[in-house]
Amino acid sequence: MPQRKQPHSLETLALRAVGIWVKCIGKNLVDPVCWIFQRDCNEGVVLLQKSIVSINETLYASVPWYLFDKMAVQVLTSVNDLIQETKAAYDQFVPMSLFLSRMKVVVSLTEVVVHSHLKHLDISHWPKIMRHVLNQNLHRLEGLEELNLGSGSGGWDTSEAEKSILSGVRSMSNLTYLCLCFDCTDHILSVVGANCPLIQILDVTSSRSVTDRSVPSLLNCNYLRELKLYRTSVSVEGFKTLLTSLPCVQDLGRCDDFGNILERVSEENLGPLGLKSLQSRDLRASHLRLMVKLCPYLTHVSIFHDEKIADLTLLSALDNLTELKLMNCDFFGDRIKNLLEARGTNLILLHLEHVEEIDLNAIIYISQYCPRLKTLTLINCEFGENNNLIHRKMKVPPFLHLERLICVADCALMHLQFLLSHCFNIRYIQLGSSTGIDDKTMIEVFTKNPMKHLEELKILYSYGLSMQTVDLLMTCCDKLRTLSELESWEGISAQELRDFRHYITTHNLDLDVRPTLSY
Template identity: 55%
Template sequence: MLCPEVFNFKAPESHFSSQKRNPNERNHLNTVNSLIYNHLVSVILPDASKVPESLTQALSNDCDYYKLKNVKISDFVARDFIVNFINSGNLYVLSVNTRIDCDNCVAITPEGQLILSLSKSEYQSLGLEGQVSHFHHRTQERYNDAETPALVSLSSPIVTKLQYYHDPQKIVSVLYSCLDCLNELLASSVPYYLYEKMAREVLNAVKGLIEKTKKTYYPHTNMSAFLTEMNVVVSLTEVVLNPLLKQIDFTEWPKIMRYVLYKNLSKMTGLEVLNLGSSTGGWRTSDYDKYIVEGISGMKHLRSLCLCFDCTDQVIQVVGDNCPFIQCLDVTSSRSVTDRSIPSLLKCNHLRELQLHRTSVTPVGLAQILRGLDKLQDIGRCDDFRGVIKMLHQSGACGPFGLRKIHTRGLYPEILRLLVDMFPKVEYINLFHDEQVTDLTILTSLDCLKELKLLSCAFYGDYVKQLLEVRGCNIISLHLEHVEEVDLNVLIDISQFCPRLKSLVLYNCDFMDSSEINTSRLKVQPFQNLEKLFWMVDCARTHLEFILLHAVNIRNIHLGSSTGITHSSIVNILTVNPMKHLEELRILYSSDMSMKTVELLLANCTNLRVLSELESWQGISMEELKNFKQHIYSNNFDLDIRPTLSYY
């Protein structure tokens, strides 16, 4: 282009803005201070022949800006640096004379977060975990990292340090000093939103280290050295126990770690969810009682507490006095919980779930709780709920009460009618049928009913069919256990009356021989929304196939040991319904299912992640199973075939 037509080139778009401010205002300082990484300010003085003395002095004075050379990144993660500059001061750090799109850059924010922008080679050499940089698309060489260094095993250095001392008290003092330092380091180095994840990883690492240390013991091992090392390893549990921890489940950790957890309960004042499980299983000791009481008394933010077997009236008193936000309390099987705890429970105004099964709380006490806690939605299993209803009725407290879940037994018609009137918001009912109740249509008055579990009744004789016909449109979970008069037409009724059904459990039901199917009643496709099927029924293969042929959204299937399912059944089902959403399949026994069945399932059920109890499939030999396990391992398949023999 020898003579470009310059006049045809449009001027680039530009944006200009200006603000008029009073020079006496100091708002501009807030703007400057908010731009933390600015290290250059240009001052323009229009129509000024002389620079004001005040400005000259302000620009020439010393400030808190320093330029350091040859600083190592490792210096920024040293404990002394974090304690003295991050925790105790106000610090900004930024690389100068570097280009963020092609050089290695480092920054520290006022919140204490270390940010690295690295080249690919530097990123790989440091062994960090990060993400692709915004500038990666240019050179394919940029990575960002804002993580803290991984926690490494520190038991060996601590053990080595302790070997220099012979005084037991000195050893204990040095050990706890080391643990406190580690605790402070983790608390100061890990962002609060990652602390839960980090704590779990640390506890899992300690758990693994304990098992590894146990295996180092041999008959000729120095017992003193072994016990010292074991004590240090177990004590590492403490390094994550502080107010930053929000939830912990003691049942996940071995007993050798639990004592350390109990002993340090008082440090975990920030807990919101605490699951102590069964604690000592009823073998209470004064030490454990002391740890629990002292620990809970400082947990002002606790929302959920589980303490089975070992809870006492004293513990509940501490909860009532110190945990104003408690919403869930499970003290199942704690015989030491009595009616004396009722005043303390009534202080828990936000309580929504209270599990008191097999405690010493009487129906009179439960009636007081229902009257006093208007937010309570679940009281767990209560076999004497009939007595509770009687006490409420006799006291003139007819509700309505806010319970959403009821699990009981032995309700005769009059009590059942009172239940419906007093608890109209019930969404879940688990009812062991009483012979005196011959008409379950009383439950049709429960407009909110979504989950129904019935034990020991007759489908037609006790009017379960009529109940489902009226309320089935809202039912999403149905559990029938020891129910009589069940045949294929019952399954059709369930599919038509409960179109939103997601979970179906049939356990030891008395199936009758199938009569002719009335297909005219199939106004909607059966079981289209079913996701979970638990089937523990003897020799009802036709009924099972009917369900699985139509359950196109099934995700979880658990079949018992006497269902009669065979390879041909699987072929028939998958030919019509490949079960593309199936994730978990457990079949406790089959007389002829083999590796061909496994291959067929894997070819059709592309989301399958659990295929369990293959050991009980008679068509699979132990050698075939061993080869299949090796095949999964060598090809890194996401498939779990470990046997569980778990029950519903």
């Protein structure tokens, strides 16, 4: 039986109360300010600003400094709720000017969290109408260490976004993390390079206005560990300069020009590089050889295979490799089996996507060659039904350390049954809509493996699963916290699902059965 819900901590309850307080103050503020707005707009603006300043000062004088970031999230959540309630209360018979005044008041409450002592702010999490207020006040957030601006305007209004971002970043000397996709520019990066010497993670993905002119500015950021420039206008020469001049860079994110970059580095007899993570396409066998030579510290490799790479065993020369993601290849034909035999003992993560020639033998090979594997992902792989097992005896208990399994592929039940029956320490399972799993298979699996550590199960669709499997999970999996997509189990009726949810509520079980997909 899953665990019962525990009481919230006093800290959590106190922070929620702060959010409720701000929401109540906001509700009581709407009518007086709107009334003054109707009479004198300037006077209404003055009153609103004074009220916001007063709330802001009260919040930061009453809450311990180490809770400022948590408080800000809770307050913004309450402000968002108030905005949605105000929208929902729209009445077509009320003058539009009055409705807009009300919206102005509640949206302006976003500003009450702005303070120089905030350390972390994820603006991308909030609705666009709130993001605008936060962006306009970035210059007041001098103490920020982590700033996530998300995708900004999506590249539609880069020049307008640039103004507020520039005014803010200039004063953020403690910034260590900045994410601004689509809207970043050379000008912004020049300001980052001049004013944010501690920056360690920079993500400007899809910002076409970032060019080689940003390279000199980025060279001032000596502590950069992650630099994500995918789909920017930085050239191969620019990448080469950054990689060879910034000693701390370990992750470039996705970089499809990486093979050409390696050629340039090799031509100039530079390297080795300090990269630990690589994600790329369009690599040739010669590029893999250069990668092994110039990037000896790689721990994570993700590549899209094509006919230009004849032998994936080249990757076996990477002594530190622990995470491997391969796409568009054949398990036996492209010698993945040989690669795992040579280097699998170090792997803790294996992701195979659009990989063919997967059969029960291949799964057994994975289990034997990768004994430390914690995460196994199989997406859109082609499974074959080969019943001629090569391994009759297994030297290593299969998948003993596996904690996460994702299988989104059309596979035979024997493949799935083998996987599920041996992963005794599994914590997370996600199965796609084509696995064909049913009650009978689950009963056979649980006879061998009761999955005592399972915390989350997500099966996107099944015509053969019913409440029998749900009862089995409830009986065996004491640590189960999430059981989603029950709406798509054909064997469960709408009434049975309502009864099950009622049972969870009345017994105070800490089990989330909300769907993650839209139905």
